[in-house]
Amino acid sequence: MRITYETAAAPGRPSNEDFVIAGSTWVAVLDGATAPAGVDSGCRHDVPWLVAELGGALAGRLATRPEEGLPDLVADAIRAAMTAHAGTCDLTNPDSPSSTVAVLRERGGLLDYLVLCDSPIALRHTDGTVQVVHDDRTDHLPGGRPYSLELVRALRNRPGGFWVASTAPEAAYEALSGSVPSEKVTGVLLLTDGVTRLVEWYGHSWEQMTAVAATRGPAELIAQVRREELERGTPHAAKPHDDATAVWLSW
Template sequence: MHITYETAAAPGRPYNEDYVVAGPTWAAVLDGATAPAGVESGCEHDVPWLVAQLGSALARQLATRPKESLPDIVAGAIRATMVAHADTCDLANPDSPSSTVAVLREQGGLVDYLVLCDSPIVLQRTDGTLTVIDDDRTDHLPGGRPYSRELVRASRNRPGGFWVASTAPDAAYEALTGSVEASTVSGALLLTDGVTRLVEWYGRSWDQLVTTAATAGPAELIAQVRREEREQEVPDFAKRHDDATAAWVSW
């Protein structure tokens, strides 16, 4: 596996709430959820702390437990992160900090994937087709966007709502998961929604994103996002800029 990645904070922001980690046979991308203004999370830590803790726990689990299933690994990383701040923070608070998780791993002749919340993985197959693993449950909450704070709180990590890495390790078992023969995959793209807006808002195709990552690298995807954000309108419910991360894996 050859892995390249780029991550960047939104313009004008002093910190990045995305996170990316990678090893010889795996890569993981996380996107921390920005808390709305005025929300008391019950946690003394900020979102960058959460994604750094979760990412480092994921890296440790992936490196030392290569035979465990990806849901078990993600659940273990959530538990380890909870332990890291259980003594200082209210983990029962429904607004506790949270993060998406996307993991790709090669082992035993297979490529395993896990997608929890809206950080998709795009597999490029050797026959030229793409397989998009996109957990879009946050797009299907009742009433349409913009969602109320109360609806999001009531829907997070609940059946019929959406699932995310926060203070419920069992959320890992609600992720989209699967395995494909490694011989059928030539590349894979892991993204946060700061990059997928190229597809969702700005008219690009998944094929175009994969081609750009393969030929020009992940940094070019983020450069394209920034150009579009400067020149185009964004939906009323969305931020003008967002943190953006792309990881490209090739064989």
């Protein structure tokens, strides 16, 4: 397995709230949720701390428990991250920091995948088709965007709402997960929503996205989204830029 990636903070932002971890047979991408201005999260730590703590816990488990199911590993990593700040922070606060999780693992003749919240995985098959695993529940909350803080609080990690890695280990079992034969896949693309803007807002296809990653590398996808943001702008109420991460796996 060959893994290449690019990750970049949004222009003008001091830190990157995306996080990438990788081993010889696995890779995971996390995208921390930026806290709204003035909101008390009940946590003394910032979002980069959370994604690093959660990512580190997940990396250790992926490396040492290669046969265990991905939902179990993610749930255990969430528990470990909670333990790391349970003594200093209010983990009952509904605005506690959170993150998406996307994992791809090679295991025998299979590729295992897990997607929790909106960091999708695109698998390019040998016949040229692209299978996209996208947990888009955050796009279908009632009332339409922009969502109110009260609505997000009420529906985060709740049935009928959306699920994310934060203070509820059971969220891992609500992720989209499964396996495909590795012999039928020629490449895999993992993205945060700072890059999926190319598809969702600017008309790029998933076939184009995987082709660019395969031929010009993940950095070109981030360069493209920055050009689109500058030239065409973003929809009303959306951030002009976001942290952006793209990972390409090939064999």
